[in-house]
Every structure is written in structure tokens, then in C-alpha cells.
Amino acid sequence: MSAAGPSQGAKGAPSGGSAAASAASVGAHRPKGVDHARRQILAWGAAMAGVAIAPGITLFDLAHGRPPSEPASRTKRWGMLVDINRCSTDCNACVVACDKENGLPIAKTATSAQWIRKVELKDMRGATKSLPMMCQHCAEPPCVDVCPTGASFKRADGIVLVDRHTCIGCRYCMMACPYKARSFVHEPVSDQKPDVPRGKGCVESCTLCVHRIDRDQLPACVEACASSGHHAILFGDLNDTGSEISKRIAAVSSRQLRADLKLDTGVRYAGI
């Protein structure tokens, strides 16, 4: 705690006003997130500082992998950077890998679920570009806002998921999603993967291969893209300024799709 205190104190922006008085007992070492919380609930400021600092430090040390008994940490935010210039129009490896990993039907019908799809972009001069499109794992997900049962939720590490145990299949989230990322399962499902339970009557979408992330593996599409030789998708922790993905986002120009909606997507695209 004492080791990380000074560095966090340096980052924390102490703000003036009456709010500072309520949290004075905590001292000057406050991370940025706590300042935000204090603005919302002044009385909780002091308590929040203690809660936020302690797990922040322990989990920072466990940056590489977490044991199965450890819950997902909000210190991380998983995201992807897709470099469209490396993505090939005639390559479908990510879609195939996703279907295989998650047990989605290989032979598609009109009602088949679709977690990731290839989208063709055409500019006015006729040049086409191709990109993979999936759940963008928004920080402010509209699907979570509209869900009447709380089945659609965002995990602590930023992955947007559907809890199928509480999903009633109303499909509001499908209406709310600006990326058409979610699918409804219309037909009975058999032979599911043990890691990916899925069944008729629920909405589902890209889970960022959450079962693989929890085992410290890359999502299936990222692996497939790399093994196809394109290396177009980069996966990593957007919160960690030292991670490969954060460095690339800082270095090259990238965009969030429909950034005007201010959803703060976890999937970013470079080269659009």
C-alpha cells in the first residue's frame, strides 16, 4: 500500500471545494476514479478511497492471469483494436473460428445466430475494405440500459454479456444495439460446448470469448486472425497504459464506430 501510494497520489487530481473536506481523512493520495465517485456521493468519498486503493494494488501485481477463484477485476478493461488495412476481403477466418469455438451452427440458415460477421465498406471511388463486426463491448451499453430483467449486463472488466438464466428473450437489447451485434436463438440447440452453454429463447452475442479470457487465453477470432497471417486484431487491456493495445491506440489513428453515440466502445478500428 505504501509503495503504490505516492504514484497514485501524483496521478490523483485533488479538487477544491467543500467536497475535499469530507474526504480529508483519507489524505492526499486519491486515485482519479475516486474523485469521480466523490462528486456523485460526497459522504461516501472517504470509504470509496479505501476500497478502491486496496484491490487496485493487489490486482496490479497479478496483471498476468488471475486464479479461477478470483473475480474479474474492474482495474482491467478488455478491448480490441482492428487494423482494417490488414484485414482481407476474402478472409473469413475470424468468423469460422468464432463459430467453432462457441458451437454456433456451421451451416447457416436465415435465423442462425451470428456473433461476428464480415462487413464490406465501399468508398465513393470504388475501393472496398472489409472489417469484422461484433459486439463492441461498450462502456455505456444501450443493451444493458433497456434490459427489463437485468440479464444483459457488463462485467467488471468491461465485457458485455447476457445472463441466459435471467434472459426472457424479449429482444429489446437487439433493438437498442446500434451495431446489430445480437442474435436471438430461434431453434432448439443441441451439442453445445461445455464452456459455452446456449439454447433456444435467449439473446446472445460475442462474449469476447470470456471463458478463454478467464483462462488467460486470447479470443478465438484474434488467434485465428493471427494464424491466418493477417494479424489484424489486437487484444488487450485498454486500462493498462503499458499494454500493446494502449500503445498502438496512442500511436496510430483509430476510431470507435458511431462515436457520436458516446458509448465508449471497447472495440476500436484503425484505418477507416
Place this chain on the structure above:
Amino acid sequence: MSRERSMASSLRRRWALLLALVAFAAPVMADGPAGAGTSRVPKPTVAAAAAGSCVEDTAFMRRNHMRLIRHQRDLTVHEGIRTTQHSLANCVNCHADPKTGRVTGSKDAFCEGCHSYAAVKLDCFECHADRAKAASAASVEKAK
């Protein structure tokens, strides 16, 4: 005279009734809680499990397995806790029928056998895999 005869026949009838009761009750009583021996009451015929003991005491599991699984389900889905001790995948890996590799699909299968006997709806496997898979077993080992 006739009165005596009717008394005797009434006594005989009572004895017969008592004997009949004893005769019918005996197998049921013998089967009692111990459950050994041949019974007229059908029991679920489930193959217990792979060698070794369950993750908890058998009597506890009979009454509480659903609570453990439901608790674990929320931890796993919402928090990403993937311990295998009380996970459904772990149940399936141990209890899958060695012949079919499944916990449902027949009256002898571990989950379905007992659930159909007790007339309790079993809907886990409408979404969850009901068979032990080599891949899943490997991942379980790794997660331990």
C-alpha cells in the same frame, strides 16, 4: 350353536386379515430406510459416478446440489469465478454414464434417472452440454 360358529368365523377372519397385513407389510418394512433387498417400490437405477467420492457428502448433495450449482452459476456468469468444485461441468464430467458419456437421455443416466423418478423438471441441459468431453475435462484439470 350358530352363535358360537359365527364367533369362530369372525375370529378366523380377523386372523386372516392380520396375517395378510403382515405378509404385505413385511417386504416394505424390510426395505425401509436401509434400502437393501428386493423391493416392490421401484428405485431409480442410476450408475453412481466415476470412482472416488463426490465434492461433498452424498446425503448433503442429494438435498443441496441445486443450491450449489445455482450459487456457482451466478459467480461464474457475473464475476468470472471459474472454480470447478461446484460447477455443473464438473458434475457432468464425473457423473456421465460411462457407456453413453451423458448425464441425460435415458432412465439410467445420472441426472435424468433421478429427476424423472422424482418428477422434477430438469432444464439445465436445454442449454448446457450434457456430456463429458475430453476438451472440457482437460480445461477443468488446467483450471484446478
